[in-house]
Amino acid sequence: MGRLEGSHILHGHKGRVWNVAWHPEGHLLASCGEDKTIRIWGRDGQKWVCKTCLSDGHSRTIRAVSWSACGKFLASASFDGTTSVWTYTKGDYDCIMSLEGHENEVKSSAWSHSGQYFATCGRDKTVWVWEVAEDNEYECAAVLFNHAQDVKKVAWQPGRDILASCSYDDSIKMFREDGTEWVQCANLTSHTSTVWSIAFNGSGDRMASSSDDLTVKIWQEYPPGNAQGIETPDNIPAWKCVCTLSGYHSRTVYDISWCPLSGRIATACGDDKIRVFQESPESDHDAPTFELEGTADGHTQDVNAVAWNPKEVGLLASASDDGTVRLWCAK
Amino acid sequence: MTTPGFSGVLKLADLDDFITPSQECIIPVKVDRKVKAGADRSKSMEIDEGRSSKLQKVEITLSDCLACSGCVTTAETVLVSQQSGPEVLRVLTENFELPEIRRKLVLVSISNTAVLSLAAKYSVGALEAAQRISGYFKTLGADLVCDLSVAEDLVLFECQKEFVGKKQAGQVPVLVSACPGWVCYAEKTHGSWLLPYLSSVKSPQQLAGSLLKKPGKPMYHITLMSCYDRKLEASRPDFANDDQKDVDCVLTAVELQQMFENESKTLLDYDPIELDPIPFSNSTGAVEQLSTPRGSGSGGFAESVFVYASQQLFGITPDTLNYIPGRNPDLQELNLEKDGEVVLRFAVANGFRNIQNLVQKMKRKKCLYDYVEVMACPGGCLNGGAQCRPDQASQSRELLAHLDQRYKTELPTRPNVESNPNVLSLAKGMSKDDLHMQFHAVEMTPNALNIKW
Numbered sequence: 001m002g003r004l005e006g007s008h009i010l011h012g013h014k015g016r017v018w019n020v021a022w023h024p025e026g027h028l029l030a031s032c033g034e035d036k037t038i039r040i041w042g043r044d045g046q047k048w049v050c051k052t053c054l055s056d057g058h059s060r061t062i063r064a065v066s067w068s069a070c071g072k073f074l075a076s077a078s079f080d081g082t083t084s085v086w087t088y089t090k091g092d093y094d095c096i097m098s099l100e101g102h103e104n105e106v107k108s109s110a111w112s113h114s115g116q117y118f119a120t121c122g123r124d125k126t127v128w129v130w131e132v133a134e135d136n137e138y139e140c141a142a143v144l145f146n147h148a149q150d151v152k153k154v155a156w157q158p159g160r161d162i163l164a165s166c167s168y169d170d171s172i173k174m175f176r177e178d179g180t181e182w183v184q185c186a187n188l189t190s191h192t193s194t195v196w197s198i199a200f201n202g203s204g205d206r207m208a209s210s211s212d213d214l215t216v217k218i219w220q221e222y223p224p225g226n227a228q229g230i231e232t233p234d235n236i237p238a239w240k241c242v243c244t245l246s247g248y249h250s251r252t253v254y255d256i257s258w259c260p261l262s263g264r265i266a267t268a269c270g271d272d273k274i275r276v277f278q279e280s281p282e283s284d285h286d287a288p289t290f291e292l293e294g295t296a297d298g299h300t301q302d303v304n305a306v307a308w309n310p311k312e313v314g315l316l317a318s319a320s321d322d323g324t325v326r327l328w329c330a331k
Numbered sequence: 332m333t334t335p336g337f338s339g340v341l342k343l344a345d346l347d348d349f350i351t352p353s354q355e356c357i358i359p360v361k362v363d364r365k366v367k368a369g370a371d372r373s374k375s376m377e378i379d380e381g382r383s384s385k386l387q388k389v390e391i392t393l394s395d396c397l398a399c400s401g402c403v404t405t406a407e408t409v410l411v412s413q414q415s416g417p418e419v420l421r422v423l424t425e426n427f428e429l430p431e432i433r434r435k436l437v438l439v440s441i442s443n444t445a446v447l448s449l450a451a452k453y454s455v456g457a458l459e460a461a462q463r464i465s466g467y468f469k470t471l472g473a474d475l476v477c478d479l480s481v482a483e484d485l486v487l488f489e490c491q492k493e494f495v496g497k498k499q500a501g502q503v504p505v506l507v508s509a510c511p512g513w514v515c516y517a518e519k520t521h522g523s524w525l526l527p528y529l530s531s532v533k534s535p536q537q538l539a540g541s542l543l544k545k546p547g548k549p550m551y552h553i554t555l556m557s558c559y560d561r562k563l564e565a566s567r568p569d570f571a572n573d574d575q576k577d578v579d580c581v582l583t584a585v586e587l588q589q590m591f592e593n594e595s596k597t598l599l600d601y602d603p604i605e606l607d608p609i610p611f612s613n614s615t616g617a618v619e620q621l622s623t624p625r626g627s628g629s630g631g632f633a634e635s636v637f638v639y640a641s642q643q644l645f646g647i648t649p650d651t652l653n654y655i656p657g658r659n660p661d662l663q664e665l666n667l668e669k670d671g672e673v674v675l676r677f678a679v680a681n682g683f684r685n686i687q688n689l690v691q692k693m694k695r696k697k698c699l700y701d702y703v704e705v706m707a708c709p710g711g712c713l714n715g716g717a718q719c720r721p722d723q724a725s726q727s728r729e730l731l732a733h734l735d736q737r738y739k740t741e742l743p744t745r746p747n748v749e750s751n752p753n754v755l756s757l758a759k760g761m762s763k764d765d766l767h768m769q770f771h772a773v774e775m776t777p778n779a780l781n782i783k784w
Contacts, residue, residue: 100691100694101687141658141659143687
């Protein structure tokens with residue numbers, strides 16, 4: 001079907017798998033789920049096998065995993081209200097920190113590309129920015145109350161310490177550091193239902209969002225003094241929705257991943273399918289068009305997450321309610 | 332100072348998102364439903380939804396809310412109706428209509444932080460603002476309008492003794508508990524392990540209540556404060572005796588502004604009347620009106636206790652106090668060195684992020700402080716959530732700096748409390764219960780129905 005071929009099915013999790021994340025070197029894949037475990041998968045010859053299963057970090061569902069840009073740290077965000085930071089030492093992963101503070105379910109976490117900051121968000125409607133100190137101490141730098149509802153995901157803009165978050169309140173918000181405070185610098189509101197996920201492109205000047213309103217939107221950054229004459233109040237870059245992909249998804253679009261190598265966008269949908277979009281060759285920069293390149297059937301229940309491998313072009317991982325992690329090749 | 336309502340720390344402590352009408356409040360609500368058999372005697376039964384008989388209105392009291400780990404939305408609504416400008420007007424009008432002999436004595440305690448906010452709002456001096464506020468309350472029928480200086484000094488005096496005792500017993504850190512937002516967060520979120528570290532001395536607002544209210548004398552006590560969370564504090568069941576609440580109604584600076592505006596008036600429309608001396612205290616040792624203790628605009632806890640403890644524990648009188656800036660402007664440290672060693676570590680930690688870092692450090696046993704002045708609002712009480720808003724939202728930082736400056740320069744600083752004979756004699760006449768409070772851990776009751784992915 002299309003140009004997306006299933007290559008591996010990874011069994012091991014019991015119950016739904018919530019999230020997958022590639023190590024920045026691309027050789028390891030972390031997954032997590034309602035069985036409260038994190039599994040780390042790697043190649044063994046032609047096969048992908050579970051190298052490690054971390055099962056003692058959380059007392060409830062693990063909703064998301066993320067790697068630091070340096071690859072040394074893995075974070076797991078859990079419904080138990082904590083976020084654990086793991087590091088690989090002497091052949092094993094050790095939990096070096098358990099970040100507390102969220103009142104209840106933590107939904108997502110992400111390290112800034114500089115490694116200086118770490119962000120978490122959750123059901124308590126807040127986004128937390130943590131400053132990573134030298135001795136692996138995490139200091140709370142800000143608690144942002146800007147969202148009116150459950151915050152689903154946090155993501156850092158590549159190349160800059162700008163944080164984006166999306167929420168059950170249908171909005172996407174961005175934050176920057178202003179002196180010693182973190183302040184909101186963008187509020188993107190054109191989705192009409194929960195925004196489940198956001199993903200930046202490789203250079204960070206575009207962002208894709210996926211929503212319960214069955215659409216995917218492409219946002220573009222317009223820096224101060226941009227040639228298009230888009231206004232940038234207070235010399236803060238403006239973000240505009242330049243494309244809406246509608247009519248493709250028949251259920252909620254739970255996750256989105258933008259491949260930094262190929263520019264492809266993959267979506268994870270409640271209709272059990274994965275879709276891959278690519279910008280049209282003749283696309284206008286300020287009003288781009290994207291084409292559906294392929295659709296993948298295979299999962300038998302909701303697809304919760306998709307992630308492009310950062311080193312191997314076309315290698316995609318997905319996680320589903322059907323209990324499996326799958327690997328796909330976009331040809 | 333942007334959003335009205337409870338401080339952010341409280342909102343976080345009480346969050347319950349995904350509130351649907353049926354889940355708005357998780358306190359079990361008892362509704363008597365009449366079940367009527369259908370006329371045709373079929374098995375189907377109808378539930379009477381109140382068409383033929385009116386269902387009783389369900390009332391949730393504030394005590395229910397405070398004892399619950401669920402949302403705070405209900406508490407906020409209840410408080411707004413129970414402690415509001417219109418409520419004060421209603422009570423005072425009713426009181427005035429009674430024969431004089433049956434009237435309650437109406438007392439108003441005003442805080443310096445709220446006075447400064449209104450002074451800045453209406454561009455007048457602090458003392459003039461206080462006197463015009465007094466004039467306003469007198470037109471409403473208040474009998475006495477006083478500042479909080481005596482209560483503040485009593486609180487500080489007790490805090491100083493408490494800290495020295497706890498330090499000697501090795502029970503540190505001691506965390507200031509005068510901020511009701513922080514206390515509520517501590518009770519609801521961290522519960523029993525954290526509460527023993529909280530100073531048990533009442534806040535000035537509540538101490539003023541126990542000082543002023545006397546058994547057998549019907550009184551109505553209003554306070555004017557900088558913070559909405561004080562309403563919650565005044566409603567704690569602990570602060571009531573025989574149905575007499577220590578504080579009956581908390582009003583805030585921004586609400587007073589609203590009350591003026593509802594009458595199409597400003598503060599300047601009310602004639603100034605001098606503040607009254609605190610009743611029941613003797614005049615020796617009376618302090619200048621609107622005077623403040625040394626230190627921060629949040630009541631100067633860290634500084635007063637630091638100076639006292641330095642003298643008592645180490646025989647050192649620090650001549651200058653060097654505040655060491657922390658990671659952000661809302662964190663400052665104060666150290667006492669003796670023979671090249673730090674013997675006392677104090678901190679002023681404001682705002683939620685610093686509360687978080689403090690609590691997490693304590694949990695990991697990495698907290699080195701002996702004493703921490705903790706306030707939920709960034710900037711402390713001068714930046715309380717119910718201060719008058721700046722004319723433009725973007726000016727809130729400038730406004731805080733302005734209030735801070737005026738607090739330090741315009742209001743006179745009082746001498747240290749331990750040298751005030753009035754405070755000493757008053758303290759002697761008060762019991763431990765008059766001066767101290769208790770904390771109550773609130774058990775979290777996770778509600779599986781509310782969980783959404």
